[in-house]
Amino acid sequence: MKRILAAFLVLVSAVYAMAQEHLSFKGIPIEGSMTSFCQKLKDQGLTEIGTTNNVTMFVGNFTGRQASIGVSATSNGKNVHGVIVIFDSSDEWKTLVNTYDYYKGLYTRKYGNPSDCIENNPSRHDSNTFLMSELAKGTVNYASSWEVTGGEIELSIEKATTPLNGTVVIKYLDAQNIEMKLQNDLDEI
Template structure:
């Protein structure tokens, strides 16, 4: 009877531990966790190829995402992946770029609901319809960004100063580990 109770106790502890493990955000069905090499291998299985190493924490790959050719940046800290950036090619007009942004935001609304935050504005002296919207974007006087806070992390869809659309996936568990690692490093240094 003691063995049965002991086995039941360990099974219960195991179940509680598994339930406490947080789920990771996913990119193209791939959990954003593990090592950079593990994540790269999974992206390769979806047709992506390595393009370049940006620095020790960022690896660039190219492939297709949501029907378009994109550059994907795998961001890691201490070789643990916590963030994925998706950059679409540069657009030549603001109207095509903003239309693409609107279409992509609508797609994300279908899957994730209304954004937690949403910004579309120009800073003086620029305004929508002045014919200088692309210039305003490149000078960072234009903000188009939508954010979805989910139980597994944050997703953003935005326009960049490089006149392209960017989608970012930040895994909540990975961000917490990154902050913990950074804090330990600071404490070790001081």
């Protein structure tokens, strides 16, 4: 009985320790003050371009590619809870899929198979125009996600603001800070 209790306590400690870890972006834990986190991104060469609605935007290099990077804060604007990477938009379906497949391969190599994956293109045509039209209509679903220690990483192809364009997006969602934000929002309603 003592061995079972000891094993259970070790398991509980391990689960608690994993829950206490924060997800990292570019080697930086997604935790603490927005100011501190953003300064660390600047130290890595990203350029801040502005802040709107508790999201600070940067441009710079992510894995050798130019990207826009948004850092989101809790509703009070103080603590960071997520990061989004948005690559340049394209009007070429093949370019979008190649970028998506590259990052899906990277994340799979690091974290294993996605915990969820939907790659559905209902178009019966393989022409670029039809594929981009389907993306614009919202009928194309290309998304993978990984539940990792500290949170979740989501990869997707999404329609861009320019008609018949799309973009590849990667979201880093820190579990602890998202839960804190949700609790704050619940307290507010």
